[in-house]
Amino acid sequence: MKKVKIIAGISWAFLCLILIIILFPGLNSFSVSVSKLPFMKLNPRYTGGEIANQVISKSCTLDIRRPVFNGFLKERNSGFVQLDWHGTIPDMIKDSIDFDHDGNKDFCISINRKDSKTVLNPFNKKVKEVLISTPTSYGWAARVKLVN
Amino acid sequence: MDKVLESAGMKKSFGRSLLYTLPMFLITFMFMTGGKPNFSDPASALAMMTAFLLVNVLYFFMHYTGKTDRYRAVLFIIFALSLSYTLIHNMLEVRKSMSFSQADILECKIPFCHLVIPMMILPAAFTKSIIFPGSIIGGFANISSMVLLWLVATVVLGRGFCSWGCFYGGWDDGFSRIRKKPVIKKISELWRWMPFAVLIMVALTSALALMPTYCSWICPFKAVTEFEQVTSVESATKAGIFLSLFGGLVIALPVMTRKRTQCSFLCPMGAVNTLSNKITPFTLKIDKQACTECLKCVEVCPLYALTPEDVKAGKVSLFCSRCGKCVDACSKRAIHYGIRGIPAGTMKNFSRNLFLFVSFLFMAIFSAGSIISTFQGLFKFIF
Numbered sequence: 001m002k003k004v005k006i007i008a009g010i011s012w013a014f015l016c017l018i019l020i021i022i023l024f025p026g027l028n029s030f031s032v033s034v035s036k037l038p039f040m041k042l043n044p045r046y047t048g049g050e051i052a053n054q055v056i057s058k059s060c061t062l063d064i065r066r067p068v069f070n071g072f073l074k075e076r077n078s079g080f081v082q083l084d085w086h087g088t089i090p091d092m093i094k095d096s097i098d099f100d101h102d103g104n105k106d107f108c109i110s111i112n113r114k115d116s117k118t119v120l121n122p123f124n125k126k127v128k129e130v131l132i133s134t135p136t137s138y139g140w141a142a143r144v145k146l147v148n
Numbered sequence: 149m150d151k152v153l154e155s156a157g158m159k160k161s162f163g164r165s166l167l168y169t170l171p172m173f174l175i176t177f178m179f180m181t182g183g184k185p186n187f188s189d190p191a192s193a194l195a196m197m198t199a200f201l202l203v204n205v206l207y208f209f210m211h212y213t214g215k216t217d218r219y220r221a222v223l224f225i226i227f228a229l230s231l232s233y234t235l236i237h238n239m240l241e242v243r244k245s246m247s248f249s250q251a252d253i254l255e256c257k258i259p260f261c262h263l264v265i266p267m268m269i270l271p272a273a274f275t276k277s278i279i280f281p282g283s284i285i286g287g288f289a290n291i292s293s294m295v296l297l298w299l300v301a302t303v304v305l306g307r308g309f310c311s312w313g314c315f316y317g318g319w320d321d322g323f324s325r326i327r328k329k330p331v332i333k334k335i336s337e338l339w340r341w342m343p344f345a346v347l348i349m350v351a352l353t354s355a356l357a358l359m360p361t362y363c364s365w366i367c368p369f370k371a372v373t374e375f376e377q378v379t380s381v382e383s384a385t386k387a388g389i390f391l392s393l394f395g396g397l398v399i400a401l402p403v404m405t406r407k408r409t410q411c412s413f414l415c416p417m418g419a420v421n422t423l424s425n426k427i428t429p430f431t432l433k434i435d436k437q438a439c440t441e442c443l444k445c446v447e448v449c450p451l452y453a454l455t456p457e458d459v460k461a462g463k464v465s466l467f468c469s470r471c472g473k474c475v476d477a478c479s480k481r482a483i484h485y486g487i488r489g490i491p492a493g494t495m496k497n498f499s500r501n502l503f504l505f506v507s508f509l510f511m512a513i514f515s516a517g518s519i520i521s522t523f524q525g526l527f528k529f530i531f
Contacts, residue, residue: 002491009489013429016304017506023300024179024513031292035285040292042284043277045358046256072274072355082254136251143254 044068048082048143055095060087060139067099067146078147080131085140089113093140100124109142120144159214168501169208172509176203179513180520191531195523202226202519203512210504216472216485220508221321224311227515228318230522232372235259237525238288239374247377256281259289259374262298262314264363266347266416267354279358297514305507306428307421310411310451311471312507313514316369320410321471324402324450331404340412340452340467343419350416362416368393408450411469425466430503432464432475433486435493445474445483462492470507475500 023030034040044050049065056062062085069079081099093111098104106124111117111133118133128145160168180200187193206219213219239246248258260282271279283290301309310317350362364376365386371394376383393414401409411418425431439459446454453467454474464483474483485500486492 005489007489009429009487013487013502013506016429017502019300019304020506020510021175023297023510027293027296030296031285031290034296035292039272039276039278040284041277042256042281043271043275043279043358046253046279046281048254070275070358072271072358132250132254134250134254136255138255141251141254 044070048084048141052099053101060085060089062086062095064097064099069146069148075148078128078145080143080145083109083142083144084136084138086138089139097144099146107144109144111140111142113140118142160211162212165208165212168211169204172207172505172512173204175509176200176512176516180516191524191527192520194527195520198523199516199519203516207504207508207512210508211501215476216500216504217476220311220472220511221318221325223508223511223515225318225322226519227315227511228322230515230518231315233525234518234521235373237521245377246374248374249377253281256283257287258282260291260294261289261373262294263316263367263369263415263417264360265295265298266420267350267360267362270351270355271358274355275358279354280360280363301510301514302421302424303427305430305470305510306425307418307466307468308428308430308470308507309421309424310415310418311469312511314411314417315515315518317408317411319369319372320398320402320408321450323399324406324408326403327406330406332401333405335405335407335452337452337455342413343415343422346414347416347419365389366393366414368398368410368414370394371398406450407452412451412467421469422466425468429488430470430499430506431486431488432468432470433484433490433492434459434462434464435482435484436462437493438480438482440480440482442479444477444479448473448477470503 044066045068049068051063052066053064054061055064062083065082065084067079067081069075081097083095083097085093091113093113094108096105096108099106104123106122107127108121108123109130110119110121113135116133116135118130120127120130122128126146126148128147131143131145133142134140177200180196185193185196203223206223210216210219236246243249243252252258258281260280264280268278268280271277278284278291280291285292298309301313305312311321346362346366350360350366353361366389368390370390375390376386378384378387393410397410397414401407439462441459443456443459446456446459450471450473451467451469453465453469455465458465470485472485475485481496484496485503487495487499487502490499
């Protein structure tokens with residue numbers, strides 16, 4: 001039994017040595033496999049949610065994302081909807097948004113890109129306030145707080 | 149002491165030490181140069197050669213002198229400093245600031261570090277998603293690579309990761325070596341359970357808030373990496389907390405106690421790695437027949453991993469990070485590196501050689517990129 005334990009211990013130690021030696025050269029390909037695991041995707045609270053609708057104008061595109069209410073075990077009472085503007089964006093942004101696709105505009109958002117001043121005009125009780133309004137590498141992004 | 153090391157086979161002759169260094173020399177050469185050294189940019193070539201020599205000279209001296217912790221600590225501290233330098237340098241070049249903006253969060257551009265992992269587990273299990281604004285694959289410090297690196301390291305090294313792989317540990321390790329004698333000599337060993345309390349707290353709060361609360365509110369190493377832009381009372385409070393913790397647990401207390409207090413009393417990753425100490429094949433063993441119970445090992449242990457009771461029982465606790473400080477301090481070589489299954493007091497030299505090769509190789513390759521980049525910056529500054 002003592003010998004078996006010694007052999008098992010040494011074998012495990014050598015296996016660990018092999019693991020360390022192959023880890024770094026194989027890091028890129030192993031990482032790709034890890035990234036395919038089912039839980040390896042960013043939570044919508046960070047990505048902003050899937051794109052639900054795109055409004056394409058002459059020079060720029062507005063992505064309206066699906067509202068995010070994700071919680072740990074169940075949906076939360078409050079969440080947000082993220083809007084992303086890409087392309088050549090005018091200095092003054094003014095868009096009316098229908099985030100729940102019921103045919104009625106839910107709010108109007110105006111952004112002055114020069115001073116980052118953002119004004120929200122809600123038409124729906126669920127729309128509360130602007131959480132984030134910021135320039136990004138692709139254009140501009142805003143998050144508007146919603147309640148369920 | 150030298151005679152004890154020599155008789156135990158730890159201290160080797162010059163030629164024998166060179167022979168033991170040869171595999172490390174070849175492997176690190178392959179990893180650092182990709183097999184094709186490029187001398188077109190003199191500063192990069194010099195930086196690469198300096199890092200390569202540094203790593204191999206330290207490993208050689210581990211064999212030649214029979215001492216472990218002294219040379220491990222040099223690379224470990226350089227790793228911590230160089231990683232912070234590389235990160236800060238990159239951030240200043242790209243963002244002109246050490247702070248990240250709301251846009252960086254929205255675009256998921258925050259570099260991922262292993263300290264987030266304990267907070268990711270519950271949300272990953274229940275929501276099948278990662279609660280961190282980083283990149284899953286591709287780009288600098290992506291989530292997949294860091295998770296994989298940590299997973300392998302923690303299986304192979306257990307809490308040894310905290311002394312051989314963590315790129316923050318070198319900070320409090322470094323500060324704990326500044327004074328020759330501690331000002332505060334006794335801190336209750338009960339505090340070593342504190343990281344488990346922190347782990348439970350941050351794991352639950354992160355799951356409920358769906359955000360990594362330790363990173364947002366506590367992590368003291370934001371002081372030497374990156375932090376949220378101070379734009380509100382909340383962000384100013386966060387900055388106050390992490391700066392106080394860095395000043396207290398990473399600088400002041402390690403200097404006063406000669407212990408790694410941040411790693412011992414706060415780090416939730418330390419708690420996770422403590423649990424993985426059960427898996428790793430490498431351990432520390434106490435040879436009861438050789439031990440005189442002088443308790444020098446208890447005195448020098450930087451992580452409160454040894455108590456007089458542990459020594460009397462001939463067992464090293466799960467808190468051990470295999471830094472080797474106790475091994476170096478033991479004049480009888482009673483405490484030594486071991487492999488699970490091999491009885492204490494036997495195959496000491498074989499176990500040490502195998503452990504050193506595995507753990508040092510991990511640290512050498514893991515740290516190489518940031519050390520080379522730091523030397524490169526240094527040489528460009530000098531010349």
